[in-house]
């Protein structure tokens with residue numbers, strides 16, 4: 001028998017699959033198929049999810065393990081911030097370590113256990129990166145601009161400016177006075193269909209300033225659609241906030257970033273360039289269920305005999321969000 005974990009960070013929902021438990025690890029084709037099956041919002045297991053996080057042996061000895069991110073549509077992303085917190089918790093509980101590195105597609109990232117946010121609400125702090133605003137890295141194309149920083153792009157949405165940041169998955173960020181999810185959804189769908197601007201698609205976030213170091217961020221995710229929270233999106237938006245709104249940014253404190261699924265903290269250290277800036281994302285790593293099934297059933301995508309054991313962590317997380325939002329808003 002093997003165990004899949006249903007987990008979330010700010011209600012950004014995932015299944016965790018540790019390939020190291022399998023006699024025969026899933027191939028990339030199987031991972032894409034199983035992700036689409038497990039994550040489907042109507043027919044997926046336990047209400048579906050935003051993605052499948054795959055834990056594999058690290059290619060180097062400095063990391064405890066490696067994380068791959070398979071989106072709900074079966075495509076692969078370079079990074080996932082909320083997901084990295086849940087994978088960090090999994091590796092921490094297995095190893096007894098509280099501070100270590102996890103290999104991701106482009107970088108080995110530093111992760112550490114943080115103080116619980118509330119009883120039964122474990123938290124982790126994870127490094128987000130590498131960071132780049134270069135058009136070729138994202139990639140994006142708009143009038144041959146080398147980067148997109150606080151730039152009006154009437155082809156996207158009139159009266160709004162946009163900033164594009166890779167961390168290293170691509171994000172397009174716009175600060176708005178009034179956040180209209182229908183405008184966000186329309187732009188997100190358009191830029192994740194074949195389009196001349198973002199050939200590989202992009203995660204689109206709209207953000208509202210709530211006060212000094214305080215934001216609300218909603219994201220339309222590439223490979224997913226609307227999500228409760230996007231960790232790399234909130235981190236990239238925090239960096240854009242620090243650069244675009246210096247009078248509202250206090251570099252000595254964390255930012256509080258609210259999202260439809262709860263809230264996280266981020267820490268931005270501005271460097272001379274985006275690439276030398278650093279980002280950390282701090283928030284819950286909640287395990288809501290453990291799913292046991294046989295290896296042949298997993299390969300076959302047969303979840304009918306799976307045994308599901310739920311935890312009590314969701315109630316604790318909801319109580320934490322309720323109290324935290326009351327004290328913040």
Ligand SMILES: N[C@@H](CCC[C@H](N)C(=O)O)C(=O)O
Nearest residue numbers: 077080081082169230231232
């Ligand atoms: N929700 C994630 C980001 C997941 C990847 C994204 N859909 C992409 O394709 O880049 C996060 O928490 O960072």
